[in-house]
Amino acid sequence: MITHLPQVLTADELARARQLLARAPWADGRATAGPQAATVKHNQQLPSHSDQAQALRALVLGALDRHALFFSAALPRRVLPPAFNRYAGAANHYGNHVDQAVRHIATGPLAGQRLRADLSCTLFFSDPASYDGGGLVIDGGWQPPPIKLAAGDAILYPGTSVHRVAPVTRGERLASFFWVESLVRHTEQRRILFDMDTALQQLRQRDGESAEAVALTGTYHNLLRLWAET
Numbered sequence: 001m002i003t004h005l006p007q008v009l010t011a012d013e014l015a016r017a018r019q020l021l022a023r024a025p026w027a028d029g030r031a032t033a034g035p036q037a038a039t040v041k042h043n044q045q046l047p048s049h050s051d052q053a054q055a056l057r058a059l060v061l062g063a064l065d066r067h068a069l070f071f072s073a074a075l076p077r078r079v080l081p082p083a084f085n086r087y088a089g090a091a092n093h094y095g096n097h098v099d100q101a102v103r104h105i106a107t108g109p110l111a112g113q114r115l116r117a118d119l120s121c122t123l124f125f126s127d128p129a130s131y132d133g134g135g136l137v138i139d140g141g142w143q144p145p146p147i148k149l150a151a152g153d154a155i156l157y158p159g160t161s162v163h164r165v166a167p168v169t170r171g172e173r174l175a176s177f178f179w180v181e182s183l184v185r186h187t188e189q190r191r192i193l194f195d196m197d198t199a200l201q202q203l204r205q206r207d208g209e210s211a212e213a214v215a216l217t218g219t220y221h222n223l224l225r226l227w228a229e230t
Helices: 011-022 051-065 068-074 187-207 211-227
Strands: 003-005 076-079 083-087 093-097 102-104 114-116 119-124 136-138 154-158 163-165 168-170 173-182
Touching (some): 003 068, 051 083, 051 173, 068 076, 068 154, 068 187, 187 211
Antiparallel strands (some): 003 154, 119 154, 119 173
């Protein structure tokens, strides 16, 4: 399931993020890649210990906490501390790769723990008109066109996907990326819950807290109780 998350960042938060990124001490992105990914990774990344990374991380996590669609689609148990990358110049693309299934958390309150990467997420900082190329391509049975979202929007997709970032041929592409360990491990179960939650919201908007909405809410939570790992 690929989910577009609109307006994760407000205009003020986006402006603050861009101020921080303008002073970013970029480093070679291959330093944090696994053995396979390092052979195809050609970008820059913000060192996790930098002041800018710490401020941006708090900004992004705060925005995710209030985003109802993110919670509905991801059912997050834990979120790996967000990281930040830049595609421009010679460091302008990332070839086909699959994200590591288990990620080690190096910073923050969860430092030293390991997280199962059920979902991957990219949050865009750059206006798509400000750069050429740089689309996120996610392979699968149904392959969407390269994904370039509005600044402040994010794309959430299965961590099992083979994906790549096409070369940036003009300008720069700035983004945050992170992984989510879901309360519900299996993609098919998360999809059922997401579809049910979406339908319930529409039912409530039309009919209020009807008897049918209450009954279906109970079914939703019983399924979540059956499938969730806490």
